[in-house]
Every structure is written in structure tokens, then in C-alpha cells.
Amino acid sequence: MKVPAKTVFYHIERTIKTYRKFSRQNFLKVVDDITVDQKLVLQYLNDRPELSQNEIAELVFKDNASLTRMIDLLVRKGFLDRSINPKDRRRFHIELTPKGKEILEKLAPVIAENRKRAFAGISEEELVQLEQTLNKIVSNLNKA
Amino acid sequence: MKVPAKTVFYHIERTIKTYRKFSRQNFLKVVDDITVDQKLVLQYLNDRPELSQNEIAELVFKDNASLTRMIDLLVRKGFLDRSINPKDRRRFHIELTPKGKEILEKLAPVIAENRKRAFAGISEEELVQLEQTLNKIVSNLNKA
DNA sequence: CAAATATAATTGATATATCAAATAAATAAA
DNA sequence: TTTATTTATTTGATATATCAATTATATTTG
Helix, strand or coil: CCCCCCHHHHHHHHHHHHHHHHHHHEEEHHHCCCHHHHHHHHHHHHCCCCHHHHHHHHHHCCCCCCCCCCCCHHHHCCEEEEEECCCCCCCCCEEEEHHHHHHHHHHHHHHHHHHHHCCCCHHHHHHHHHHHHHHHHHHHHHHC | CCHHHHHHHHHHHHHHHHHHHHHHHHHHHHCCCCHHHHHHHHHHHHHHCCCCHHHHHHHCCCHHHHHHHHHHHHHHHCCCEEEECCCCCCEEEEEHHHHHHHHHHHHHHHHHHHHHCCCCCCHHHHHHHHHHHHHHHHHHHCCC
């Protein structure tokens, strides 16, 4: 029997790209001027304001440099406020503006609906299995 | 029981990013000056030279605009030749240079090894299951 | 404490992502 | 066959990805 191994990453890539496009379109029905990744960064900053930019970057699988620029933009757009952190002047204190919090509220039901749509007809066991297989792959790759 | 649904895309994203980084590093041991995506485009152009840029773009989940720029760069780097296609002057005839073919040959064993590493200890059934679940998600999302 | 080292974030350069608009050539319709 | 429409690709603008180098502040060492 043939192993479909050569195309597994193709399927993973396709899934993530399809979901991004789907999310983006649904976001646009409710708000404009925000991307899926920007929303994710806002969400982390909202839920865990103690995180440094580097820590957030790691959580969203981005480079520090990218995070710096995303945060710049989110500040320019009025979603975030950035001020000096007196405890450690290398870091910043970053928090959501009311506009930032508002957009998260507007998007919350959209995200929930997106996930519901994505996983319709897929059992919990199947999702757990998916996650476990992905974790195996990641841990294989991290075994230097 | 808790559904881990809220983090499934996190895991998918993490897997693809981890694999990209892993591949990039292994590519660099053998060749330089080529990225994972550039290699993928070269591979398609090599295997199916009749494909248009738009068709390739779709296969690699990229925008036409991105493909144009990637191909420009691959031509500049000497991996591709681009000439006018007399059958349809809107399209181009694109083919690999000897240098382009050579780099694919050098990378072939690296790709094979990457996949072997990624899927070590994962059964065929499990990979088939992974693919099926991902396909369900994609088809859910495409159901307008 | 002063010097060396480490950490957090930024900047620069180049490539890619995304969307909209523009070209150019091919095909269909009047 | 002229006009309208479609198709293939490119270009422009802005944002993000990646890597290397830099800046500023903290921490560790001698």
C-alpha cells in the first residue's frame, strides 16, 4: 500500500491556508482593517498583558522583528498603547485601547463560528488524534 | 470532556512552521541560496513544464503576484530560463537551466530524509487518518 | 565597582503575501 | 471584423518573514 507521506505537508499547508482565507473573509463581514494574525496578537496581549514581545512572538510563531512591526502598526491603528516599563526599560508596557478591546469583542463570535464550521462533523476523538499526530511530527523534528 | 478545538489550528501552524525551519536548515547543509518554496516551484516546473504560472501558484497555494516575483528571482539566480511562448503570447515558456536541475538533484535526498525524520514512528494508518481529517476541515471550509 | 556578557527590542535588506489595478493578448459576441 | 469580454501576467502599495546587525538596558563576573 502506498504511503501518502509525500503529500502530508501539502495537506497541512492547504488546510492552514484555507482556514486563513476563510477567517479573513468572515472578519471582513464584521470589522475591517484587521488581519487574522493581528487579531491573534491583540488577543494574547489582552489575555496575558505581562508577556514580552519576544514571548508573544514565540507563541504566534513569528520573528521578533515581525512582532515589532506588527505592534507598531497596531499602535498606529489605535488598537494598542505602548509605554515605557519602569521595571525594565528595555521592555515596553503594551496594552489594548478601548478600540482594541472592542474589536476583540466583535470578533469573538466570528472566531467561534469559524471553528464550529471548520470542525463540523468531526468527532472529539478525531481532533485529539489529529493533534497527537501533529505533536509527534513536531517532536520528531525537534529531536536535533 | 474538553474539546481541544480552540487550539487545533495552533498545532497545525506549529507543525508547518517547524517543518519549514527544519527543511531550511537541512537545505543549507547541501546548497545555499534557495528557499523551501523556491525549491517547490522549481520542482513543479521541472516535473510539469506545461503548467502556467497561475496553475503553479494554485498548486503551491500562492498568489499570482507572488509567483511572478519568485520566478523573476529564480531567473535572476540562474535557475530558470524564461522565453516567449509563441502558442500564447500572454504566457511564457519557462524551463530549468542545468543549474536549476542540478540543485533539484542535490536536494532530492535531503527532502527524502526530511520526510523520513518527520514521520518516524508514525504508522501509515495514522498518516492516512491525518490527511483525511485535514481534508474534512478543508471541505467544511469550502462549503460556501 | 568596571568590564564583559546577556537580554529586549529595533532597524536594515531582501523576499514573499495580499489585494487592487493595469497590460497585453486571446476569445467570444454583435 | 470590430467591439466586448476573458485570460495570463505584471505592477504598485502595504504588511509580514527572515536573517544579520545595532541599540539600549540589565545582569553577571572579575
